Amino acid sequence: MRRTLLPLLCLLASGCGDDDAPEPEEALPGGETTVHDTTRNAFALAARNLQGERRDAFFVGNALFNRNWVTAPASTEGLDGLGPTFNASSCAACHFKDGRGKPPTEPGEKPLSLLFRLSIPGVDEHGGPLADPVYGGQLQPLSILGVPAEGQMALSHSTHEGQYADGTPWSLEEPHYTLESLAFGAPHPELMVSPRVAPVMIGLGLLEAIPDAGLEKLADPEDRDGDGISGRINHVWDVQAGAVRVGRFGWKANQPSLSQQNTSAFRGDLGITSALFPDEDCPSVQTACQQAPRGGTPEVDEQKLAQVTFYSRMLAVPARRDADAPDVLRGRSLFREVGCATCHVPRHETGTVEDAPELSGQIIFPYTDLLLHDMGEALSDHRPDFEATGSEWRTPPLWGIGLVKTVNRHTRFLHDGRARSLEEAILWHGGEGEKARERFRTLSATERSQLLRFLESL
Amino acid sequence: MTKQGWLALMATGTLLTAGCGADGPLEESRARPVVERYAALTYENYTDVVTQALRLREAVERFLEQPSEERLSTARSAWINARRAYGQSEAFRFYGGPIDDEDTGPEGQINAWPLDEAYIDGIIDGQEPLSQELITSMNERNGETNISSGYHAIEFLLWGKDENDTGPGNRPYTDFVDGITPSNAERRRQYLSLVTKQLMEDLESVRAAWAPGQDNYRKAFVAEAPKEAVLKMLTGLGSLSGAELAGERMTVAYDNKDQENEHSCFSDNTHADLYNNALGIQNVYLGRYGTADGVGLDELVAAVDPKLNEEMKQRLQASLDAIQAIPAPFDQAILGNDSSPGRQKVKAAIDALRAQTETLVDVATALGIQLNLE
Numbered sequence: 001m002r003r004t005l006l007p008l009l010c011l012l013a014s015g016c017g018d019d020d021a022p023e024p025e026e027a028l029p030g031g032e033t034t035v036h037d038t039t040r041n042a043f044a045l046a047a048r049n050l051q052g053e054r055r056d057a058f059f060v061g062n063a064l065f066n067r068n069w070v071t072a073p074a075s076t077e078g079l080d081g082l083g084p085t086f087n088a089s090s091c092a093a094c095h096f097k098d099g100r101g102k103p104p105t106e107p108g109e110k111p112l113s114l115l116f117r118l119s120i121p122g123v124d125e126h127g128g129p130l131a132d133p134v135y136g137g138q139l140q141p142l143s144i145l146g147v148p149a150e151g152q153m154a155l156s157h158s159t160h161e162g163q164y165a166d167g168t169p170w171s172l173e174e175p176h177y178t179l180e181s182l183a184f185g186a187p188h189p190e191l192m193v194s195p196r197v198a199p200v201m202i203g204l205g206l207l208e209a210i211p212d213a214g215l216e217k218l219a220d221p222e223d224r225d226g227d228g229i230s231g232r233i234n235h236v237w238d239v240q241a242g243a244v245r246v247g248r249f250g251w252k253a254n255q256p257s258l259s260q261q262n263t264s265a266f267r268g269d270l271g272i273t274s275a276l277f278p279d280e281d282c283p284s285v286q287t288a289c290q291q292a293p294r295g296g297t298p299e300v301d302e303q304k305l306a307q308v309t310f311y312s313r314m315l316a317v318p319a320r321r322d323a324d325a326p327d328v329l330r331g332r333s334l335f336r337e338v339g340c341a342t343c344h345v346p347r348h349e350t351g352t353v354e355d356a357p358e359l360s361g362q363i364i365f366p367y368t369d370l371l372l373h374d375m376g377e378a379l380s381d382h383r384p385d386f387e388a389t390g391s392e393w394r395t396p397p398l399w400g401i402g403l404v405k406t407v408n409r410h411t412r413f414l415h416d417g418r419a420r421s422l423e424e425a426i427l428w429h430g431g432e433g434e435k436a437r438e439r440f441r442t443l444s445a446t447e448r449s450q451l452l453r454f455l456e457s458l
Numbered sequence: 459m460t461k462q463g464w465l466a467l468m469a470t471g472t473l474l475t476a477g478c479g480a481d482g483p484l485e486e487s488r489a490r491p492v493v494e495r496y497a498a499l500t501y502e503n504y505t506d507v508v509t510q511a512l513r514l515r516e517a518v519e520r521f522l523e524q525p526s527e528e529r530l531s532t533a534r535s536a537w538i539n540a541r542r543a544y545g546q547s548e549a550f551r552f553y554g555g556p557i558d559d560e561d562t563g564p565e566g567q568i569n570a571w572p573l574d575e576a577y578i579d580g581i582i583d584g585q586e587p588l589s590q591e592l593i594t595s596m597n598e599r600n601g602e603t604n605i606s607s608g609y610h611a612i613e614f615l616l617w618g619k620d621e622n623d624t625g626p627g628n629r630p631y632t633d634f635v636d637g638i639t640p641s642n643a644e645r646r647r648q649y650l651s652l653v654t655k656q657l658m659e660d661l662e663s664v665r666a667a668w669a670p671g672q673d674n675y676r677k678a679f680v681a682e683a684p685k686e687a688v689l690k691m692l693t694g695l696g697s698l699s700g701a702e703l704a705g706e707r708m709t710v711a712y713d714n715k716d717q718e719n720e721h722s723c724f725s726d727n728t729h730a731d732l733y734n735n736a737l738g739i740q741n742v743y744l745g746r747y748g749t750a751d752g753v754g755l756d757e758l759v760a761a762v763d764p765k766l767n768e769e770m771k772q773r774l775q776a777s778l779d780a781i782q783a784i785p786a787p788f789d790q791a792i793l794g795n796d797s798s799p800g801r802q803k804v805k806a807a808i809d810a811l812r813a814q815t816e817t818l819v820d821v822a823t824a825l826g827i828q829l830n831l832e
Binding site for chain 2: 056093097
């Protein structure tokens with residue numbers, strides 16, 4: 001078994017000799033924003049180069065991010081209007097410690113930092129998913145007093161067995177979701193449901209600062225270079241601009257900017273309306289929802305939104321750990337040799353951001369191309385989202401991924417958190433990621449652990 | 459949230475070689491006693507913390523035995539007294555020591571805030587059997603303001619929500635008496651008793667880590683190279699002074715004028731909390747706790763830059779004076795327009811803490827340590 005692998009390994013190794021030495025900037029993936037903290041608060045820090053009053057603004061945004069919104073009318077001025085239906089009562093509930101969400105892992109636990117997007121076949125007037133006429137654009141399992149929650153999601157699993165080329169077996173857990181306790185009758189016969197786990201909040205401002213041109217250069221929609229990797233930009237609707245823009249946030253890159261991402265999360269996740277999204281997510285059949293008291297028109301003002309958005313832009317990326325350890329360096333080479341770096345593009349340079357000198361002109365290492373890739377049938381949610389097909393997902397950034405365990409006390413990865421480890425996350429890769437997955441499968445146990453060591457150092 | 463690393467700062471020590479040679483500012487014979495004094499004062503402070511928490515626990519138990527206005531008032535006083543020692547001990551945070559070690563540190567169970575009071579009421583009104591395990595497992599569950607344990611949970615139970623402009627919350631003692639106000643008095647009594655016991659245990663565990671003559675954190679700490687130990691000391695001081703006090707605990711409340719963002723919002727003790735935090739910073743710098751005094755960082759700095767030492771001491775006192783000058787209660791001082799006397803005093807205290815933080819960075823540099831405050 002081992003013998004037959006040797007030629008392949010030699011081939012892999014030959015592509016990258018001494019010229020593959022680490023770049024000096026790699027140790028500080030967020031450029032000058034990078035922070036050095038490996039504690040539970042590793043994802044919760046302000047960009048290191050954020051100073052003076054701008055740093056104060058970060059703290060204020062943070063306080064809002066953590067605050068629980070309450071039912072209107074309340075004496076807590078400006079923080080009422082939760083719901084009528086919602087997923088959580090604070091941003092931090094899902095983005096706990098600004099880190100990653102996970103699917104339920106304990107018996108009886110309800111999905112909290114995992115939400116479910118809903119749509120039916122067809123598109124809305126801007127080319128986006130067509131919301132379900134009864135349950136809206138996402139399932140809201142919680143509600144204020146006197147308003148029915150939309151329903152619950154039950155989770156079951158099936159197991160897939162497989163093995164590495166060296167015979168080491170693995171088993172993967174595939175989640176299956178079932179809608180339960182639906183308050184407004186059976187779902188649409190063609191209802192499409194997409195599970196989405198809350199992503200890590202770090203480095204979002206830097207990702208926003210990568211120029212569109214940089215992404216267009218990486219895109220290869222027709223796979224002209226014939227490497228089996230396409231990479232497409234999702235073109236999505238920018239509500240504020242009233243125009244189609246490059247999508248770059250969200251698991252399917254369906255949001256063009258952090259401000260729109262945050263504002264739509266206020267509405268969808270918390271049930272908090274804003275100038276941009278003035279209407280509650282209460283489809284017409286949900287009469288109690290429609291008639292429930294409001295916390296103002298809109299419920300969150302522009303100032304608070306701007307503070308939260310500023311906060312989300314300025315959350316720093318942590319520095320690498322053990323970047324120079326021999327195993328990590330070997331893993332780094334394998335990451336490229338195996339083909340991970342084709343989509344998880346390590347290096348980018350940010351453009352000039354008018355109101356954010358901290359984020360401008362930074363050499364960063366997010367390990368993503370922010371493009372859509374077909375990830376195969378096994379990972380498909382069978383639900384299109386603007387130009388993204390059911391099996392396409394945006395390459396998620398990998399910076400900070402090794403600290404998820406410390407910050408969030410779990411190692412659940414992928415869009416629905418099905419992978420129980422980084423290793424499983426790799427093994428789930430299909431479609432365009434299949435070749436790289438297959439190369440990973442044929443690595444030796446030592447090499448696999450070196451590659452994982454590299455990921456943990458990010 | 460636990461507020462621990464907000465600005466956790468990462469500091470890297472680099473020995474200044476130029477002009478110092480082998481007798482650098484942290485030369486062994488001079489620095490070792492300072493490190494040992496720090497370990498000793500940490501233990502003195504935590505001993506005080508535990509003693510005061512024990513008195514709080516006794517007062518709470520007495521109150522729960524037979525709830526009355528008078529016994530509630532005694533329990534409240536015990537809480538206020540307990541905060542004095544704990545506030546000073548926060549200077550020992552932010553470097554992954556026993557209090558906020560990333561795996562075992564109980565800080566999030568001890569002093570987490572801001573607290574959503576509806577969350578505690580929800581647990582009390584719920585059905586699950588109450589236990590210390592339940593209370594600790596619910597802390598910070600599904601949200602950083604979902605706080606179920608620690609000083610501020612106890613504070614909420616003793617005072618209730620503060621809807622009073624001139625003073626703290628005034629929860630009636632009858633909330634703890636069966637059959638008078640609500641139907642859940644028994645569970646509220648149980649909760650208060652359990653959460654106070656838990657606090658005691660958490661604080662005892664931190665004290666034990668600093669106890670002399672044991673195989674514990676203290677032993678490892680004093681055995682470290684002076685540069686490493688002093689780096690930790692300064693990291694704690696700088697983080698508490700800048701990010702935590704000036705930033706998190708004062709600027710946020712100052713900026714949004716919101717009582718919900720003051721540290722002890724039920725008891726109106728915020729003013730004293732701030733003062734004790736700043737006092738804790740001064741303690742460490744001077745090697746002092748209460749009436750016990752020993753060699754501190756001041757001795758080290760005086761040896762290399764007497765002028766800087768004087769400046770540092772002035773800054774520390776100036777911060778204390780500036781906090782002292784804020785008219786209590788803090789939740790009223792932050793209101794009004796920026797020219798109101800209260801807000802001006804709060805702003806002055808924030809500025810004093812900022813200036814003190816910058817001087818702390820200079821102190822580190824003078825000792826051959828590069829302190830990178832994040």
